[in-house]
Amino acid sequence: MPFLQKSYESLDSLAEAIGQAIRAPITIENRHHQLLAYSTHPDSTDPARIATIIGRRVPEPVIEDLWESGILREVINQHDPVVIPARLAVGLGERAAVVIKQHDEVLGYIWSLARTTPFTNQELAILKEGATIAKKLLMTIAMHERRINAELERFLLDVLASPALNDSNRERLNELAPIAVASRLTIIECAQPITPQLAERLHYVLATQEAIEVVLHAIDGQQLLIWHYMKSELSDEETALLAWAKRFERLLQDKFSESEPRLGISRRFFESDMLYAAAEEARRVTTLRRKFPLELLNSHAFEQIGIYQLVPELARRIGLRLETHPTVERLQQYDSSHQTELETTLEWYFYFEGNVKRVASHLHIHPNTVLYRMRRIEELTNITQVSLPERAMIYLAIKAGQYRLED
Amino acid sequence: MPFLQKSYESLDSLAEAIGQAIRAPITIENRHHQLLAYSTHPDSTDPARIATIIGRRVPEPVIEDLWESGILREVINQHDPVVIPARLAVGLGERAAVVIKQHDEVLGYIWSLARTTPFTNQELAILKEGATIAKKLLMTIAMHERRINAELERFLLDVLASPALNDSNRERLNELAPIAVASRLTIIECAQPITPQLAERLHYVLATQEAIEVVLHAIDGQQLLIWHYMKSELSDEETALLAWAKRFERLLQDKFSESEPRLGISRRFFESDMLYAAAEEARRVTTLRRKFPLELLNSHAFEQIGIYQLVPELARRIGLRLETHPTVERLQQYDSSHQTELETTLEWYFYFEGNVKRVASHLHIHPNTVLYRMRRIEELTNITQVSLPERAMIYLAIKAGQYRLED
DNA sequence: AACCACTTTGTGTTTTTTCACAAAGTGGTT
DNA sequence: AACCACTTTGTGAAAAAACACAAAGTGGTT
Numbered sequence: 001m002p003f004l005q006k007s008y009e010s011l012d013s014l015a016e017a018i019g020q021a022i023r024a025p026i027t028i029e030n031r032h033h034q035l036l037a038y039s040t041h042p043d044s045t046d047p048a049r050i051a052t053i054i055g056r057r058v059p060e061p062v063i064e065d066l067w068e069s070g071i072l073r074e075v076i077n078q079h080d081p082v083v084i085p086a087r088l089a090v091g092l093g094e095r096a097a098v099v100i101k102q103h104d105e106v107l108g109y110i111w112s113l114a115r116t117t118p119f120t121n122q123e124l125a126i127l128k129e130g131a132t133i134a135k136k137l138l139m140t141i142a143m144h145e146r147r148i149n150a151e152l153e154r155f156l157l158d159v160l161a162s163p164a165l166n167d168s169n170r171e172r173l174n175e176l177a178p179i180a181v182a183s184r185l186t187i188i189e190c191a192q193p194i195t196p197q198l199a200e201r202l203h204y205v206l207a208t209q210e211a212i213e214v215v216l217h218a219i220d221g222q223q224l225l226i227w228h229y230m231k232s233e234l235s236d237e238e239t240a241l242l243a244w245a246k247r248f249e250r251l252l253q254d255k256f257s258e259s260e261p262r263l264g265i266s267r268r269f270f271e272s273d274m275l276y277a278a279a280e281e282a283r284r285v286t287t288l289r290r291k292f293p294l295e296l297l298n299s300h301a302f303e304q305i306g307i308y309q310l311v312p313e314l315a316r317r318i319g320l321r322l323e324t325h326p327t328v329e330r331l332q333q334y335d336s337s338h339q340t341e342l343e344t345t346l347e348w349y350f351y352f353e354g355n356v357k358r359v360a361s362h363l364h365i366h367p368n369t370v371l372y373r374m375r376r377i378e379e380l381t382n383i384t385q386v387s388l389p390e391r392a393m394i395y396l397a398i399k400a401g402q403y404r405l406e407d
Numbered sequence: 408m409p410f411l412q413k414s415y416e417s418l419d420s421l422a423e424a425i426g427q428a429i430r431a432p433i434t435i436e437n438r439h440h441q442l443l444a445y446s447t448h449p450d451s452t453d454p455a456r457i458a459t460i461i462g463r464r465v466p467e468p469v470i471e472d473l474w475e476s477g478i479l480r481e482v483i484n485q486h487d488p489v490v491i492p493a494r495l496a497v498g499l500g501e502r503a504a505v506v507i508k509q510h511d512e513v514l515g516y517i518w519s520l521a522r523t524t525p526f527t528n529q530e531l532a533i534l535k536e537g538a539t540i541a542k543k544l545l546m547t548i549a550m551h552e553r554r555i556n557a558e559l560e561r562f563l564l565d566v567l568a569s570p571a572l573n574d575s576n577r578e579r580l581n582e583l584a585p586i587a588v589a590s591r592l593t594i595i596e597c598a599q600p601i602t603p604q605l606a607e608r609l610h611y612v613l614a615t616q617e618a619i620e621v622v623l624h625a626i627d628g629q630q631l632l633i634w635h636y637m638k639s640e641l642s643d644e645e646t647a648l649l650a651w652a653k654r655f656e657r658l659l660q661d662k663f664s665e666s667e668p669r670l671g672i673s674r675r676f677f678e679s680d681m682l683y684a685a686a687e688e689a690r691r692v693t694t695l696r697r698k699f700p701l702e703l704l705n706s707h708a709f710e711q712i713g714i715y716q717l718v719p720e721l722a723r724r725i726g727l728r729l730e731t732h733p734t735v736e737r738l739q740q741y742d743s744s745h746q747t748e749l750e751t752t753l754e755w756y757f758y759f760e761g762n763v764k765r766v767a768s769h770l771h772i773h774p775n776t777v778l779y780r781m782r783r784i785e786e787l788t789n790i791t792q793v794s795l796p797e798r799a800m801i802y803l804a805i806k807a808g809q810y811r812l813e814d
Numbered sequence: 815a816a817c818c819a820c821t822t823t824g825t826g827t828t829t830t831t832t833c834a835c836a837a838a839g840t841g842g843t844t
Numbered sequence: 845a846a847c848c849a850c851t852t853t854g855t856g857a858a859a860a861a862a863c864a865c866a867a868a869g870t871g872g873t874t
Contacts, residue, residue: 238731238733239733242733267730295794295796299796303730303732303800304797304800305796306796306797306799306800307714307717307796307799307800307803308796310714310717323674323710324645325710326645326646326649338820338821339870339871340820340821350795351794351795352794353760353761353795353798354760354761356861356862357860357861365822365823366822366823366824367861367862368822368823368824368862368863369821369822369823371861371862371863372821372822372823373821376820376821387702387758387759388757388758388760388798388799388802389702389706389712389713389714389715389799389802390711390713391760391795392713392714392795392796392799393710393711393713393714395795395796396713396714745850745851746840746841747850747851763831763832764830764831772852772853773852773853773854774831774832775832775833775852775853775854776851776852776853778831778832778833779851779852779853780851783850783851
């Protein structure tokens with residue numbers, strides 16, 4: 001009967017050896033359930049294993065099922081192999097699993113499919129032995145990865161630190177940059193600075209996003225900066241992005257509700273020279289969304305911010321007393337001397353396209369009150385029948401005032 | 408009986424001499440009816456003369472009355488003094504007037520109030536003699552003015568030719584610049600290049616604007632550039648400006664309908680360093696108004712252009728294929744394959760705040776057609792209940808497309 | 815406390831807008 | 845020519861919004 005050696009030069013040869021020792025298909029995964037190695041056992045295999053090998057990663061539904069059923073937790077807590085009954089709903093046949101751990105840190109897992117006969121104690125002991133041997137190899141890989149990632153993070157931060165690119169940085173970026181694909185720079189902004197633990201979880205969620213391909217990412221205080229591109233066709237990049245952004249933010253807010261994560265996505269760009277400008281755009285989105293959470297609830301990308309991109313500049317000019325809008329000024333004057341809220345009323349009246357009912361329900365007042373206030377506003381400012389561009393400007397002037405006050 | 412000398416050293420002494428010769432109050436005006444000199448005759452005078460001397464200029468209503476009644480035309484055509492009956496409606500007593508001409512060019516006028524007795528032939532002859540003497544003096548003044556004006560015009564054009572100011576120019580500008588007053592740069596743009604004749608008439612109208620004070624002006628092709636400020640209080644500079652702009656443009660389009668004059672006014676500025684930027688703003692207004700005459704009918708100043716200031720930049724990006732709006736794109740696609748006009752319909756639907764009736768009447772179609780098209784648009788793009796900023800962005804995207812096409 | 819001007823809410827009524835549906839028109843295809 | 849899918853216009857009913865008006869509330873002033 002063949003036993004395992006003390007060490008193997010690669011995970012693949014280890015997987016092969018275990019597979020031969022217990023005569024069953026073996027897969028080895030890292031802690032993110034990404035496939036590291038698998039044995040070439042000729043026996044029939046189940047849909048879950050095929051999908052894992054094809055996608056180089058355990059399918060999301062399978063992982064979720066294993067978490068929700070508590071099986072994965074059991075595997076992690078146990079130091080010994082665990083036999084898992086078949087879960088046919090997610091295409092999983094019966095199998096055994098053992099965690100690969102260093103102290104309390106999970107490094108990965110070894111899975112073995114069951115044959116027709118149950119696992120013997122000896123086979124399970126071989127699996128456990130395999131985990132011990134794999135630990136050394138995984139630690140080397142993990143350390144290497146950490147070093148690489150840390151270096152790439154420093155590099156991205158360095159690039160984003162200054163508007164102009166130096167030549168060596170540009171050269172290295174161009175090696176990394178995807179060709180003829182529209183890139184985006186996305187920021188995930190949290191309420192508190194991102195701890196290593198949070199970073200780990202964020203990276204995991206990011207890695208499971210199938211719609212995007214990450215080029216580089218880095219953490220800067222409360223923000224996770226991500227240079228990525230959409231895997232979709234260029235022609236519907238925008239549609240795909242917007243759909244993804246919506247889904248992704250909802251997912252983030254589900255999983256990290258305590259950190260109040262918020263997305264900010266730049267316009268698309270093709271040249272790595274644009275990275276700094278893109279980061280600026282993304283930051284602008286997060287800043288504006290922080291200031292106007294309600295109004296920009298569903299605006300994730302710079303394109304969606306629309307005319308809000310004028311607000312900071314306008315606010316600056318108002319701050320310098322260079323600019324005021326006569327209409328807004330008059331309303332503010334009236335509001336402060338009569339303790340009314342004409343300005344806010346007008347703002348939401350414009351926002352809701354003059355729908356009195358929606359304005360009333362948003363402000364929690366009687367519709368007739370809105371009508372009364374609008375009549376008053378018209379007396380004060382004769383903004384009867386103003387066109388969209390003018391309405392938009394007044395709206396922006398109001399918003400810019402609020403931006404200044406809150407800053 | 409005292410007669411006139413062959414020449415006088417100043418217009419004032421000439422006016423005095425004529426006044427003494429015919430024992431009546433005398434005023435001498437240039438061709439713009441600006442007061443050049445007047446006699447200090449102790450006799451009672453009429454309201455028009457008082458107003459003229461106080462304002463250093465014949466009041467506008469008086470000039471208008473004299474033009475409309477054809478009197479001024481008669482004075483100009485006649486080489487001899489003309490006796491004018493009283494026109495009490497505009498505060499004008501009976502008087503005699505003689506034009507001062509060089510060939511066919513009017514240089515100015517001499518006016519004499521009537522005393523209780525009618526003018527004698529000899530007195531009228533003295534008036535005419537005075538006109539001949541005044542001609543020499545006026546020619547000197549006119550030539551001097553022309554030289555100064557031409558020089559100042561060249562200077563302004565020089566300043567506006569480059570974004571950065573050189574030191575000598577800055578120094579000279581600061582001498583000219585008003586202190587602690589908000590300046591504006593206004594452009595009057597005509598359909599054709601401005602001829603000297605048109606320039607003359609424009610300058611005249613400009614000089615009669617009491618709301619503004621002109622610092623410098625210059626002609627550049629089809630544009631008359633004017634650096635000026637409002638005479639009103641700083642606090643309501645904007646209100647005053649907008650009111651003036653409206654009046655002034657209407658006036659221009661009345662008087663110069665064949666040249667189709669259009670205003671473009673910069674934001675206010677306080678530093679002469681800002682002149683170039685201000686000219687840019689003003690030019691932007693005129694350009695946009697040329698492209699969108701209907702939409703910007705009542706937008707004269709850069710502030711009023713509102714969000715239209717985004718259009719050229721957006722158009723440029725669309726031209727580079729860097730940017731398209733998914734909603735607009737889909738509508739355009741549908742329009743071209745179905746020969747419909749959903750894009751235009753949406754544009755005006757937004758413009759008119761969703762007022763179906765107004766959209767229908769503007770597009771000359773049945774209101775139900777608008778409703779039908781909006782239903783169709785909603786099926787294609789689900790833009791149900793989008794908020795103002797998004798509507799504005801879509802509107803701008805449409806406008807930017809039109810801008811590009813027309814360019 | 816009484817008064818004032820102004821604001822908010824509630825009520826029915828009137829006006830406007832939307833909707834459903836039918837009929838007629840349009841342009842391209844077979 | 846017949847057919848198709850789609851668009852435009854017209855009609856009256858249904859729904860929604862605006863309006864007028866009364867009553868009650870609010871906050872400051874005399």
